[in-house]
Amino acid sequence: xxxxxxxxxxxxxxxxxxxxxxxxxxxxxxxxxxxxxxxxxxxxxxxxxxxxxxxxxxxxxxxxxxxxxxxxxxxxxxxxxxxxxxxxxxxxxxxxxxxxxxxxxxxxxxxxxxxxxxxxxxxxxxxxxxxxxxxxxxxxxxxxxxxxxxxxxxxxxxxxxxxxxxxxxxxxxxxxxxxxxxxxxxxxxxxxxxxxxxxxxxxxxxxxxxxxxxxxxxxxxxxxxxxxxxxxxxxxxxxxxxxxxxxxxxxxxxxxxxxxxxxxxxxxxxxxxxxxxxxxxxxxxxxxxxxxxxxxxxxxxxxxxxxxxxxxxxxxxxxxxxxxxxxxxxxxxxxxxxxxxxxxxxxxxxxxxxxxxxxxxxxxxxxxxxxxxxxxxxxxxxxxxxxxxxxxxxxxxxxxxxxxxxxxxxxxxxxxxxxxxxxxxxxxxxxxxxxxxxxxxxxxxxxxxxxxxxxxxxxxxxxxxxxxxxxxxxxxxxxxxxxxxxxxxxxxxxxxxxxxxxxxxxxxxxxxxxxxxxxxxxxxxxxxxxxxxxxxxxxxxxxxxxxxxxxxxxxxxxxxxxxxxxxx
Numbered sequence: 001x002x003x004x005x006x007x008x009x010x011x012x013x014x015x016x017x018x019x020x021x022x023x024x025x026x027x028x029x030x031x032x033x034x035x036x037x038x039x040x041x042x043x044x045x046x047x048x049x050x051x052x053x054x055x056x057x058x059x060x061x062x063x064x065x066x067x068x069x070x071x072x073x074x075x076x077x078x079x080x081x082x083x084x085x086x087x088x089x090x091x092x093x094x095x096x097x098x099x100x101x102x103x104x105x106x107x108x109x110x111x112x113x114x115x116x117x118x119x120x121x122x123x124x125x126x127x128x129x130x131x132x133x134x135x136x137x138x139x140x141x142x143x144x145x146x147x148x149x150x151x152x153x154x155x156x157x158x159x160x161x162x163x164x165x166x167x168x169x170x171x172x173x174x175x176x177x178x179x180x181x182x183x184x185x186x187x188x189x190x191x192x193x194x195x196x197x198x199x200x201x202x203x204x205x206x207x208x209x210x211x212x213x214x215x216x217x218x219x220x221x222x223x224x225x226x227x228x229x230x231x232x233x234x235x236x237x238x239x240x241x242x243x244x245x246x247x248x249x250x251x252x253x254x255x256x257x258x259x260x261x262x263x264x265x266x267x268x269x270x271x272x273x274x275x276x277x278x279x280x281x282x283x284x285x286x287x288x289x290x291x292x293x294x295x296x297x298x299x300x301x302x303x304x305x306x307x308x309x310x311x312x313x314x315x316x317x318x319x320x321x322x323x324x325x326x327x328x329x330x331x332x333x334x335x336x337x338x339x340x341x342x343x344x345x346x347x348x349x350x351x352x353x354x355x356x357x358x359x360x361x362x363x364x365x366x367x368x369x370x371x372x373x374x375x376x377x378x379x380x381x382x383x384x385x386x387x388x389x390x391x392x393x394x395x396x397x398x399x400x401x402x403x404x405x406x407x408x409x410x411x412x413x414x415x416x417x418x419x420x421x422x423x424x425x426x427x428x429x430x431x432x433x434x435x436x437x438x439x440x441x442x443x444x445x446x447x448x449x450x451x452x453x454x455x456x457x458x459x460x461x462x463x464x465x466x467x468x469x470x471x472x473x474x475x476x477x478x479x480x481x482x483x484x485x486x487x488x489x490x491x492x493x494x495x496x497x498x499x500x501x502x503x504x505x506x507x508x509x510x511x512x513x514x515x516x517x518x519x520x521x522x523x524x525x526x527x528x529x530x531x532x533x534x535x536x537x538x539x540x541x542x543x544x545x546x547x548x549x550x551x552x553x554x555x556x557x558x559x560x561x562x563x564x565x566x567x568x
Contacts, residue, residue, distance in 0.1 A: 004377070007217050012209045018244070055176060058088070058164065060161065061087055070115055075124065100124075119136070120145065185203065186205055191367050191368075208240055219339075219361070219378050225252070227272075254268075272334045337358070339363060350362065362386065368429065392413060404443045411434045480535075481507065
């Protein structure tokens with residue numbers, strides 16, 4: 001294992017301490033770039049202005065709920081969401097971020113399970129809130145981030161902010177002096193899944209703060225960085241890494257208006273960092289490579305440039321940003337790093353992006369770990385690995401098979417307090433030694449990197465007793481330019497062995513280039529079967545795909561763009 005020093009980071013006791021330190025260090029720097037109207041210009045909000053708004057809103061909240069209340073947030077990524085989150089954690093009570101894409105029945109179920117007292121929501125969710133209002137008797141107070149027209153009993157978010165400012169000006173210090181226990185539950189997060197299946201994860205501020213310190217000691221993130229926030233903010237990956245981390249390190253966060261506006265917002269905000277999920281990374285990569293290899297001449301020129309830059313880089317001469325300037329301009333001209341999380345990224349895609357001069361790294365985390373367990377470093381990475389354990393985190397492999405693959409378990413101060421009102425699930429997830437059972441399978445290589453082979457519940461057992469990891473085969477199939485999405489499953493009804501099936505949603509744009517503007521289904525299926533056969537040649541016999549299904553619609557996905565399997 002390489003002995004490369006960690007980056008120096010400052011210690012933080014809790015999120016209030018983190019924010020107060022950031023005000024002292026970076027008070028006049030821009031914390032957020034927000035849009036007051038869709039399509040309008042970005043407006044800067046300094047760290048000091050943001051902290052003042054947190055204090056004001058938190059002070060007002062304590063006039064409407066008692067200390068320790070559970071306050072849920074439902075809405076898209078926006079400035080009011082950021083302020084509300086820290087106004088709750090920093091002296092009011094327990095924050096409950098909710099997935100805005102869930103249907104009303106599931107939102108109501110989560111509000112009731114969390115015993116929420118207040119719901120802060122965006123006007124975009126007004127219809128849903130009206131639908132469930134009679135089903136959430138415990139929610140006594142509704143706060144809308146936009147002025148609620150004709151909604152009786154709904155408080156306007158902006159009015160609370162002004163109320164808090166006046167209270168502080170008059171000497172009210174109830175929020176400013178409220179105690180914050182870093183080891184108590186102040187964050188309650190629901191894992192993905194249906195209302196019945198989703199577990200409520202209890203996190204403390206100590207869980208989150210140690211995770212912030214750990215990740216920033218492994219990757220250099222500093223005041224010169226500007227993040228573009230494109231992922232759902234309720235998810236702990238984006239919340240910890242794309243909101244709290246930039247605030248901790250004095251960076252700027254530009255709020256993306258939506259997935260359709262990513263390209264435009266990249267040009268406007270000129271980010272240095274973007275947190276992505278593998279599907280987004282692959283879309284970026286596919287667009288770059290399609291343009292770079294549009295003609296045989298362009299492809300030869302591109303490969304020559306890549307070979308030259310690699311050769312010079314070996315001698316410490318980095319010309320990647322210059323030689324691939326058009327690629328960098330498409331990303332705003334300043335992008336230096338993409339961090340992929342949420343699922344395993346294609347190592348070939350990561351490597352290609354590195355070749356272009358954009359550091360592309362992946363990390364490994366779970367909601368229960370606040371979220372990061374392992375992370376690739378900017379100075380020490382393995383494209384095929386989930387990463388190295390964070391400082392203070394211990395990862396080991398249990399129940400290993402003959403190949404050394406077993407379940408990944410992790411222990412550290414970032415591991416959750418447990419599942420809310422579910423001691424049985426907590427005992428099942430965390431063993432007596434404090435190790436959290438991730439449900440992921442993998443191994444640790446000779447350099448200490450954690451390599452994930454698949455999910456424990458996804459493993460297919462062949463009739464010869466060998467384990468088949470569908471994610472491994474899916475990764476190989478996804479490297480075909482004709483495959484947009486794929487799921488590998490097994491039919492166990494056959495007498496001789498399991499029949500592996502690849503269900504493929506093709507990239508129609510690429511297929512039309514190969515087969516013509518209106519390809520017949522039979523021709524599409526034949527081409528996909530050819531691509532599958534190429535992958536089969538790389539696999540041992542029991543891992544080979546024996547049936548190919550062609551689908552015409554995308555797979556159903558979670559809000560973090562992970563494909564849902566039938567049993568999820």
